[in-house]
Amino acid sequence: MQKNFRNIAKVSLVLVYMVIIAGAVVRMTGSGMGCPDWPKCFGYYIPPTDISQLQWQPEFNYNEGQVIIREESLWVAKADFTTARNYDKVNWDKYERHDYA
The missing domain is CATH 2.10.10.20 (Carbohydrate-binding module superfamily 5/12)
Incomplete structure (x- = not known):
């Protein structure tokens, strides 16, 4: 159970950072x-x-x-x-x- 929790936490953290980066790129390029x-x-x-x-x-x-x-x-x-x-x-x-x- 603890191994699954760590994997889920790592994947969640990576996905959150990807959303933040995508938002920053959209705002910087003016494409949104x-x-x-x-x-x-x-x-x-x-x-x-x-x-x-x-x-x-x-x-x-x-x-x-x-x-x-x-x-x-x-x-x-x-x-x-x-x-x-x-x-x-x-x-x-x-x-x-x-x-x-």
Whole structure:
């Protein structure tokens, strides 16, 4: 039993370090979409999986706190609203906690 415990502990330790290293590589290379806010991710409970989900869209319902990428900056919706055909800066505040765009 003690031999099994040691083997399991060693394998677990190696796997934990591999996860840490993988996370560091993803963040250093910029290949992942890091979440700028917490507990939500870009204003969503389920993180977006594609950049198109973060781009401004005409005639789309946005909720307060949702984040978009516009002009290489992050913007946060001030309140719940539906967009018009053209982008209106009045509905958005610039996200300044981090520069993830």
